[in-house]
Amino acid sequence: MKGLIKYGMILGTICLISAGLLACVNLLTKERILAQINNEETASLKEIFPDAVSFSPVKQKDTILYYLAEDSHKNILGAAFKAHGKGYSSVIETMAGVTPDGTITAIKVLNQNETPGLGSRICEVEADTTIFEAMKGKAKQTTPKKPWFQEQFCNKNIDNFDSIEAITGATISSRAVITSVQKRAKEVLEMIKHNQ
Amino acid sequence: MTEKQQNRCFQEFIKGIIRENPTFVLALGLCPTLAVSTSVSNAIGMGAASTFVLIGSNLIVSLIKKQIPEEIRIPCYIVIIATFVTVVELIMKAYSPALNRALGIYVPLIVVNCIVLGRAEAFASKRTFVHSFMDALGMGIGFTLALMIISIIREFFGFGKIINYPVSYNFHPALVIGMPAGALLVIGLLLGFFNLIKQKK
Numbered sequence: 001m002k003g004l005i006k007y008g009m010i011l012g013t014i015c016l017i018s019a020g021l022l023a024c025v026n027l028l029t030k031e032r033i034l035a036q037i038n039n040e041e042t043a044s045l046k047e048i049f050p051d052a053v054s055f056s057p058v059k060q061k062d063t064i065l066y067y068l069a070e071d072s073h074k075n076i077l078g079a080a081f082k083a084h085g086k087g088y089s090s091v092i093e094t095m096a097g098v099t100p101d102g103t104i105t106a107i108k109v110l111n112q113n114e115t116p117g118l119g120s121r122i123c124e125v126e127a128d129t130t131i132f133e134a135m136k137g138k139a140k141q142t143t144p145k146k147p148w149f150q151e152q153f154c155n156k157n158i159d160n161f162d163s164i165e166a167i168t169g170a171t172i173s174s175r176a177v178i179t180s181v182q183k184r185a186k187e188v189l190e191m192i193k194h195n196q
Numbered sequence: 197m198t199e200k201q202q203n204r205c206f207q208e209f210i211k212g213i214i215r216e217n218p219t220f221v222l223a224l225g226l227c228p229t230l231a232v233s234t235s236v237s238n239a240i241g242m243g244a245a246s247t248f249v250l251i252g253s254n255l256i257v258s259l260i261k262k263q264i265p266e267e268i269r270i271p272c273y274i275v276i277i278a279t280f281v282t283v284v285e286l287i288m289k290a291y292s293p294a295l296n297r298a299l300g301i302y303v304p305l306i307v308v309n310c311i312v313l314g315r316a317e318a319f320a321s322k323r324t325f326v327h328s329f330m331d332a333l334g335m336g337i338g339f340t341l342a343l344m345i346i347s348i349i350r351e352f353f354g355f356g357k358i359i360n361y362p363v364s365y366n367f368h369p370a371l372v373i374g375m376p377a378g379a380l381l382v383i384g385l386l387l388g389f390f391n392l393i394k395q396k397k
Binding site: 007 | 260264271276279286287289300357362
């Protein structure tokens with residue numbers, strides 16, 4: 001019995017010290033982590049609506065439903081939203097932009113954990129430099145390309161996704177992106193109509 | 197420090213890299229090895245995170261080994277290891293969110309990585325502070341090197357790439373090497389290779 005209390009005390013002390021240390025680290029990194037998340041969010045919004053100047057979040061209670069993108073003349077360019085689709089091994093989170101007439105401006109996969117080499121190719125960028133060229137210093141200085149799968153969504157009407165080619169060997173991941181974006185885009189358009 | 201002591205320290209450091217390499221000789225921590233050795237950048241990130249946790253936990257365990265009673269040593273080690281893992285995860289989230297996303301669940305899983313617990317139990321709980329540090333550093337570097345060797349092979353044969361650059365436009369890789377099954381194949385062959393070298397000696 002005496003041993004039990006002693007053991008509890010020792011383990012408790014170790015836990016207390018650990019908790020204190022973690023609290024300090026959390027305090028030090030909390031702001032930076034939040035800033036990183038915000039940075040990524042604004043960067044992906046900018047990628048989807050490059051011409052927009054301001055993005056105003058439309059909220060329901062505390063959850064952001066979508067962002068209204070406006071240019072410098074306060075014209076509404078469209079809405080940016082996040083779509084979630086169940087892929088093969090993870091939930092794929094995609095940011096997409098839709099204009100009021102139902103055209104997708106661009107999409108960007110934010111989070112995915114699909115099988116490397118198959119499903120993860122939804123984020124694959126077509127390479128234009130081989131290792132030998134890079135070593136010789138002949139790396140082509142082209143502007144960074146967008147992933148070819150996501151590029152297919154640009155300027156497509158949401159009712160016309162049939163022409164988007166799925167990735168070989170990754171039908172589930174491809175379909176997850178396509179259907180989740182389509183479904184969420186329709187919901188967002190409906191919401192916009194409702195609010196006006 | 198006498199020359200003999202220095203030599204001993206160096207021995208504790210160097211043994212983790214080849215003679216007692218955690219992956220190829222001790223065959224510890226194979227689960228994260230299978231999962232994250234798909235690309236060299238992941239391997240380096242995972243190796244660095246594990247090395248940090250190893251050094252931290254080995255140092256603390258060797259410092260307070262006299263205070264920890266035999267019967268509750270495992271929960272004590274787990275708490276210490278989990279603390280360092282959480283520190284790594286927070287730092288990674290703050291300074292390298294892309295790497296954190298690529299490694300995903302395998303960062304928190306370092307807590308149950310047998311290399312870390314194994315070194316705390318088998319080495320740091322019996323040896324001095326300095327030796328424990330050298331051991332952790334050696335083991336960490338050994339683990340990182342092993343991950344890098346596996347990921348270089350898998351990235352080349354599985355995805356046709358070397359450090360994210362494609363080898364050739366016309367090279368069609370064997371996708372199975374990039375899958376977990378391929379990781380087992382590669383690790384198995386490398387283990388055999390290392391055993392062969394050991395036998396020759």
